[in-house]
Amino acid sequence: MKVLIVAGGTGGHIYPGMALGKTITEKNAEVLYAGTIHRMEASLFEKEKLPFRGFPLYRPGEKGLKFLCNGWTFFTIRRWLQKEGFDAVICAGGYISFYFGLAARLSKIPLYLLEQNVIPGRVTRLLAPHAAKVFVSFEESLSYFKKEKALWTGNPVRKKILNVCPRGKSLTILGGSLGARALNEAVLIMEQSGVLKAFDYPVLWITGERDYEKIAAAVHERPGLHLIPYCHHMEEIYAETAWVVSRAGATVLAELKALQLPGVLVPYPYAKDNHQKANADAMMQNGSYRVVEEGESFGCRLARAMEEITAGLSKPGPFSPMPRSRDASERIAEALL
The missing domain is CATH 3.40.50.2000 (Glycogen Phosphorylase B;)
Structure with missing residues (x-):
């Protein structure tokens, strides 16, 4: 075939x-x-x-x-x-x-x-x-x-990622392949004001290639903060991750669900039909996520949601266990072949 x-x-x-x-x-x-x-x-x-x-x-x-x-x-x-x-x-x-x-x-x-x-x-x-x-x-x-x-069927996820066992202790910030301007700006303010450091997690911040130089020029280097323009080998990032702040694109959500990584989801507000908000709402149903939309007081609301996630992580059994994603690629291949 x-x-x-x-x-x-x-x-x-x-x-x-x-x-x-x-x-x-x-x-x-x-x-x-x-x-x-x-x-x-x-x-x-x-x-x-x-x-x-x-x-x-x-x-x-x-x-x-x-x-x-x-x-x-x-x-x-x-x-x-x-x-x-x-x-x-x-x-x-x-x-x-x-x-x-x-x-x-x-x-x-x-x-x-x-x-x-x-x-x-x-x-x-x-x-x-x-x-x-x-x-x-x-x-x-x-x-x-x-x-x-x-x-x-679920969304196909690369086997390199499916094979990851996340045991890291980092907060990973995911803006997507093109970046997330409002999210990056809000996180930048948190970093400059000391709020991000106060969460007491090492930070892997994937800015997107479009915003990388601007963010890199605006932050002071410190232990525990690692800026990355973009990463094509996300299995390496996920292996170091405890929780995320992320856009709500369907592919990254499939990866988070497969690896049972909780976090805060920030839907891209200009997506057609506001589809990222619908994606995020579907993920929020089991309690492992908070959804924060951009708009008035975005930075404050984002910080509060991040506090809720970290509070949950500090307790035994904080979140509802997420069902592991079915192997979508196998199901699709079976239907196709």
Whole structure:
């Protein structure tokens, strides 16, 4: 069987696709990957030595008027799909999935979708009627699709992360691959005022590449504070982590749940359909998380939520045990193959 996995844009789309692809490969299927030529997937797949083909696909307003060339790129993609003779196309979300999904449909290649968020994205909603199956990360997502169309599998997590046994003592701050401006600024104020140090945890602060230089210039070096622009090997970070302050992207939430790491979730407020808030609310149900939205008095509310988490960590059995995530990659591969 020959499978194409389409994954690009941010780590939230790329890493689940990569995790799924490796599982499918282990089952003796041939897997290729596709994405854009100019975003982070091109370098990530190269680093992992995975077969990848990039295409010039752009969002409106990105790289000037290059978006106008997407129509021509679509026909290039369709010809390539037909030439390669794929048996299945799996789209892991993001705007590029629209072009590959439509090309697969017109080429009569079975189409499968990964939906990481509680609230399905616009591309998923458009392509779902034409898909053989939609694999969803949250049980709450099933209601958005016909019963026979969707399967609740969880979100694929890289095996390197699934194999981690977190025994660290650090607070890890996760802003996502692109960073989180308001979160970084709030944490910076905590650091400058001594509040962050008062929590008495070593801090691993992943700022995102966009904010790294600004944050690094604004803080004074001290023992126990480690700034990182971005990390592609999160298993190393999680191994040192006791709790987190994090954005509420679906992929990082799947990793936190798999490793049973509690913390404070800060949804990105400008996500389409406010899907990170829905993700965070779904995670909060078992009591291991606090959700803090940006807005008025954000820094104060964030500090209070962090205090609640640390208070819980200091007590025996503070949080409800989180069920270990099922191996989503295995479930999807089983349904596919």
